[in-house]
Amino acid sequence: MTVYVCEDSFDGILCGIYDAWMSRKGHENVRLEIEGTGNVELFCQYEPVPVVGEKIEKVSAAVRKKISEAAYQKIYTASLSLEDGRGDVIYRFLIDGFQYGAAVLEMLHLPSVFELFRLCRFVMNESHLLKEFTRFSRTEEGLLISRIGPKNDVLPMLAVHFADRLPSEHWMIYDEKRKRAVVHPADEDWFILRADESRWQNRLSWKTDEEEYQSLWTMFCDTIAIPERKNYVCQRNHLPLRYRPYMTEFWHCGFPQSV
Numbered sequence: 001m002t003v004y005v006c007e008d009s010f011d012g013i014l015c016g017i018y019d020a021w022m023s024r025k026g027h028e029n030v031r032l033e034i035e036g037t038g039n040v041e042l043f044c045q046y047e048p049v050p051v052v053g054e055k056i057e058k059v060s061a062a063v064r065k066k067i068s069e070a071a072y073q074k075i076y077t078a079s080l081s082l083e084d085g086r087g088d089v090i091y092r093f094l095i096d097g098f099q100y101g102a103a104v105l106e107m108l109h110l111p112s113v114f115e116l117f118r119l120c121r122f123v124m125n126e127s128h129l130l131k132e133f134t135r136f137s138r139t140e141e142g143l144l145i146s147r148i149g150p151k152n153d154v155l156p157m158l159a160v161h162f163a164d165r166l167p168s169e170h171w172m173i174y175d176e177k178r179k180r181a182v183v184h185p186a187d188e189d190w191f192i193l194r195a196d197e198s199r200w201q202n203r204l205s206w207k208t209d210e211e212e213y214q215s216l217w218t219m220f221c222d223t224i225a226i227p228e229r230k231n232y233v234c235q236r237n238h239l240p241l242r243y244r245p246y247m248t249e250f251w252h253c254g255f256p257q258s259v
Contacts, residue, residue, distance in 0.1 A: 001044045002030045006087050010079040011056050013087045018055040019047065020091060027095050032087035063094065068102040078119040080153040089115045126150055127157040133243045134158065136171060144171035147246050155182050159190045217249040 002025055006016035013032065020030040040046070063072045075090045083089075092112040097104045107113050136144040144166070148158075155175050159182040162171065167187060174181040174195055181195035244250040 003033050003044050003046050004049050005033050005035050006049045007051055008034050011051050013079050014059040015051050015055045016049045017091050018059050019049050032091045034087050037084035067097040077123050078116050080123050081119040082151045123152045126152050127154040131161050135248045146173045149176045163190050214248050
């Protein structure tokens with residue numbers, strides 16, 4: 001078994017797919033693995049995969065032409081998943097995709113298609129929830145700042161959403177788990193960067209209007225609450241606990257303002 005070790009990115013996975021396919025060793029004899037994941041196995045040959053622009057373009061063009069644009073969007077969404085085996089899931093899907101063409105997206109009975117859709121569903125569900133649960137605070141300089149800690153790498157999907165909703169605002173969303181931030185200058189294109197540099201960390205600690213709005217949120221929640229109708233189980237179903245440390249209206253319940 002030859003294991004192709006890919007960079008932890010969509011481009012890295014595409015390059016791994018290219019190398020695995022072009023090796024001509026047989027699909028059953030190769031596997032993709034994300035760098036830094038999994039355990040070393042006996043009798044396996046590990047091949048590091050460099051990121052090469054030409055390979056990325058060839059795989060992307062082949063997927064779009066021989067399968068469909070929708071399939072390309074699916075594999076990109078799956079690449080944002082937290083699961084270590086996402087690279088190999090995408091590879092197995094493309095094996096069937098190049099065989100059946102665009103119709104493969106309707107073949108949910110195939111294990112490769114089922115697994116890809118499972119990853120996409122998890123990513124899309126979390127992205128959908130964070131579009132509702134993301135909270136911004138405005139600094140004295142007018143910058144909107146938000147912190148999130150998602151399981152999946154949904155930052156690009158949130159960037160597209162909020163760029164459409166807040167096109168004329170300066171805003172930044174910081175992913176604490178991956179130490180990355182999406183930055184959107186007013187009326188310009190957004191971009192993603194590493195946010196572990198001190199200058200970006202300093203911006204995250206700027207004084208905001210959060211104290212005032214936290215007080216208003218607390219008053220609002222206390223005012224509309226009906227003690228006799230509290231249902232914490234139902235509340236957790238609609239709003240999982242892992243999102244609450246990042247939401248202003250729950251800070252008065254004991255969650256930290258900076259997690």
